[in-house]
Amino acid sequence: MQIKLIAIGKKMPDWIQTGINHYQKQLPASLNFELITLDAQKRKGKNIDQIKALEGNLLIKATQGSSLVIAFDEKGKQHNTKDIAKNMKNWQQNGDNVALLIGGADGLSTACKQHASQLWGLSNLTLPHSMARLFAVEQIYRAHSLLTNHPYHRE
Numbered sequence: 001m002q003i004k005l006i007a008i009g010k011k012m013p014d015w016i017q018t019g020i021n022h023y024q025k026q027l028p029a030s031l032n033f034e035l036i037t038l039d040a041q042k043r044k045g046k047n048i049d050q051i052k053a054l055e056g057n058l059l060i061k062a063t064q065g066s067s068l069v070i071a072f073d074e075k076g077k078q079h080n081t082k083d084i085a086k087n088m089k090n091w092q093q094n095g096d097n098v099a100l101l102i103g104g105a106d107g108l109s110t111a112c113k114q115h116a117s118q119l120w121g122l123s124n125l126t127l128p129h130s131m132a133r134l135f136a137v138e139q140i141y142r143a144h145s146l147l148t149n150h151p152y153h154r155e
Contacts, residue, residue, distance in 0.1 A: 002032035002097040003140060006062045007133050008055045008104035010037045016130040023134075023141040031144065035137070036062055040104050048106045056109025059101050066099035069116045071108055072132060076119035085143040102132050 012020070020035065027033045041054045063069050068091065079087070091098050101108065101116065113119060122135050144150075 001030070001092050001095055002034070002066075003091070003100065004034045004036055004062070004066065004098070005100045005102070005133065005136055005140075006036045006038065006059055007102040007129065008038050008059065009040045009129055012130045012133070016134050019134045020137050023137045026141050027144065031140070033137075033140065035133070038062060049109075051104065052106050052109040053111065055104045055106075056112035056115075059103070059108070059112050060115050063099040063101070063115070066097045067094075068096045068098045068118075069101065070098065070118045070120050071101040071103075071113055071116035072122050072136065073103075073108055073113060073119045074121060074126075076121035078121045078124070081139060081142050081146060084139055085146040088140070088143045089147055100136060102129060102136065105129060 024033060024035065038055070038058045041051045043051060046054075090096075101112065103109075103112065122132050122139075127135065
């Protein structure tokens with residue numbers, strides 16, 4: 001199994017990167033977790049649809065080799081931690097290579113959403129994209145903790 005979190009944008013505030021690094025270090029090697037960051041498209045001379053299309057193409061290309069693609073979208077289905085843990089257990093049992101996608105500042109292109117097997121929502125709140133990355137990595141760690149009966153997850 002492999003889990004790739006693929007996100008648009010490379011510049012993160014230091015405190016976000018520190019949080020991501022913290023949870024990444026906690027993940028076991030068996031999850032084969034990888035954070036892939038792709039360049040945000042320059043806005044000059046382009047409209048929002050063009051930017052989303054270009055970024056969507058980058059995201060889709062980065063999913064190559066993944067058997068399951070899940071895109072985070074504000075209109076996606078909300079999951080709690082237990083749901084994520086159940087999904088992760090299934091991914092492990094099936095040997096899935098999972099790609100989790102986070103779009104750029106303008107969101108995901110239609111093509112990117114159509115390419116995804118599932119659309120998940122991270123929160124009903126509007127989140128900065130850097131925060132969405134941190135939430136996603138933390139939830140992967142939390143779901144793994146739940147599956148391994150680690151005391152990190154408390155209800």
